[in-house]
Amino acid sequence: MLYSPCKLRHLQKDTDEKNTSREDDDTSAEDNTREGSFKKRKFLPKELKEKFACARPSGKQVKDFNHHITAELEKLAAAYKSKKDTWRALGYQKAISAIRNYPRPITSREEALSIRGVGGRLADKVAEIVESGKLRKVAEVCEDEEAQTLQRFMGVWGAGPTTAHGWYIQGYRTLEDLREKGNLTRHQQIGLKYYDDINSRIPREEVAEIENYVRSAAHGIKKGLIVMVCGSYRRGRATCGDVDVLVTHPDGQSHETVFQPLLNKLRETGFLTDDLVTQEDNGNQKKYLGVCKLPGEGQKYRRLDVIVVPYCEFAPAAMYFTGSAHFNR
DNA sequence: GGGCTGTACTG
DNA sequence: CAGTAC
DNA sequence: GCCC
DNA sequence: TTGTG
DNA sequence: CACAA
Numbered sequence: 001m002l003y004s005p006c007k008l009r010h011l012q013k014d015t016d017e018k019n020t021s022r023e024d025d026d027t028s029a030e031d032n033t034r035e036g037s038f039k040k041r042k043f044l045p046k047e048l049k050e051k052f053a054c055a056r057p058s059g060k061q062v063k064d065f066n067h068h069i070t071a072e073l074e075k076l077a078a079a080y081k082s083k084k085d086t087w088r089a090l091g092y093q094k095a096i097s098a099i100r101n102y103p104r105p106i107t108s109r110e111e112a113l114s115i116r117g118v119g120g121r122l123a124d125k126v127a128e129i130v131e132s133g134k135l136r137k138v139a140e141v142c143e144d145e146e147a148q149t150l151q152r153f154m155g156v157w158g159a160g161p162t163t164a165h166g167w168y169i170q171g172y173r174t175l176e177d178l179r180e181k182g183n184l185t186r187h188q189q190i191g192l193k194y195y196d197d198i199n200s201r202i203p204r205e206e207v208a209e210i211e212n213y214v215r216s217a218a219h220g221i222k223k224g225l226i227v228m229v230c231g232s233y234r235r236g237r238a239t240c241g242d243v244d245v246l247v248t249h250p251d252g253q254s255h256e257t258v259f260q261p262l263l264n265k266l267r268e269t270g271f272l273t274d275d276l277v278t279q280e281d282n283g284n285q286k287k288y289l290g291v292c293k294l295p296g297e298g299q300k301y302r303r304l305d306v307i308v309v310p311y312c313e314f315a316p317a318a319m320y321f322t323g324s325a326h327f328n329r
Numbered sequence: 330g331g332g333c334t335g336t337a338c339t340g
Numbered sequence: 341c342a343g344t345a346c
Numbered sequence: 347g348c349c350c
Numbered sequence: 351t352t353g354t355g
Numbered sequence: 356c357a358c359a360a
Contacts, residue, residue, distance in 0.1 A: 080347080090333060091347025119348050158339095160344050185340075187344085215356090228356045244346090250355070250357070277338055277345080287337080289345080305346075314355065318356085321346090 065105040069126055070096045072135045079142045082150035084161045095122045097324065106130060149173050155199050156184075157191030157276070157303070190274045194291060197301040201239035208233075209294055210243050210302065217265045218247060222258060225249050226314070230321035242303035243292075244321055252311040259285045259308050266292070273301060 064070065077092035098117035099106070109127035112118050118126065129135055141147065146168060152175065153164035172178055178192055191198065207229060215227040228234075231244035247262070249255045260280060266272045274291040288306040293299050309317045 077347090085347085087333065088347045091349095094333090094348070117348065121347065158344065162343060187339080224357070226356045226358095246356085248356090279338070287346085289338095307346095311355075314356090 064100050066099050066102060068133065069106065069129050070100050072129050072138055073099070073122070073125065075138050075142050076135070078151055079147050082147065082154055082161055082164060084165070092122070095119075099126070145173070153178070155191075155195060156188050157194075157198055158185055158187030159191065163188070187276055190276060190291065194274075194301040198291075198303055200300065201241065202243065202300075202302055204233065204238050204240065206294070206302075207240050207243050210292065210304070211245065213271060213294065214245055214262075214266070214306070217269075217271075218258070218262055221261045221265060222249065222254050224251065225254065225258065228318065230318060231323060234318075234322045235324070242305060245304065245306045246314075246317055246321055247306060247308045248311050248314045248317070250311055255308050255310055256283075259288070259306075262306075263288060270295070272304070 073092055073096050077089050077096060080092065081089035094117045095115075098115050099112075102115060106112050106115075106126060107130060109123045112123040112126040113120065125135055125137065149168055149172075150161070150164045153159055153167050153172075154161065156175075156178070159167075167178065167182055170182075172182055175192060175195060178184065184192060211227065211229045211233075215225075218225040218227050226246075226248050228246045229243060230246050231242065232240045233243070247255065247258065249258070263272065263278070263280070271292050271294070272290055273293050275288070276291070277287070277289040279285055286308060288304075290304055291301050292304040293301050307317065307321060
């Protein structure tokens with residue numbers, strides 16, 4: 001449950017797009033308390049500065065100094081996940097996140113080991129990557145047909161490790177197999193139909209367009225509605241996996257009656273093309289998961305999530321749905 | 330050795 | 341209830 | 347996998 | 351432009 | 356983010 005909206009500032013993402021240096025993949029920890037703000041504090045232990053992203057000037061964005069490392073580990077994480085080794089995958093994921101956030105290139109096993117979330121086993125792997133540029137384990141675990149196939153199948157929205165494995169033991173190997181022989185749930189049919197689009201990254205600019213599209217529709221229904229994209233967009237990423245829209249209204253009431261009209265309007269225009277999860281019978285709908293496409297030629301189908309919350313939960317919801325970058329500190 | 334977030338939807 | 345996703 |  | 355919810 | 360200050 002989300003509790004008191006407490007005080008949550010330092011959150012809004014700087015609007016200045018003039019940031020030329022928009023690398024791509026990574027945490028661009030937000031604006032932060034800069035030195036000045038801390039002056040009143042008598043002590044600012046330097047290890048504190050190291051440990052908390054929020055205490056670093058990180059002004060623009062934190063380069064990922066260790067992309068070569070996280071890239072290799074990601075492969076293993078994905079493979080383990082597909083093999084239902086959930087917890088191992090989680091361990092990898094946390095380590096990857098921590099390494100990504102690490103402010104300088106890692107040069108030794110020792111250094112890796114000092115990072116919270118990186119234990120002995122992963123430190124060894126990091127060291128191997130640092131020295132040789134790659135991980136033998138990756139070839140061992142990821143490059144057999146089964147691993148490749150499982151991961152391909154998990155790219156279908158609605159299909160997880162269990163389903164992927166089921167398809168595999170039935171002898172399916174390609175998406176084509178699934179299309180003609182597989183029995184898919186409604187979700188998976190949609191996931192397969194838009195496989196390529198859904199699995200491609202969305203340019204930041206396009207996310208902004210989608211945001212504006214939804215906002216216009218919302219304002220046509222009720223003025224004053226707040227429409228904000230969270231997720232990786234709000235974390236400043238150059239590309240996003242999906243679009244995460246948070247909707248609320250300052251009057252603390254209007255959010256209750258907004259969902260249905262908004263969805264209907266977005267459907268009328270053909271913007272929403274497919275529904276995944278949407279409980280519209282219930283008057284208390286909280287979220288919508290579906291597929292949308294901007295008008296015009298050559299637009300791709302994109303995964304869209306819409307979350308409507310009461311105003312009193314706005315701030316916590318914004319934090320929650322904006323996610324990782326803020327919590328990994 | 331045991332936890333690793335908690336919740337909601339679908340079938 | 342299992343599986344999946346957020 | 348990691349951490350306690 | 352900033353402060354606030 | 357939207358809106359008031």
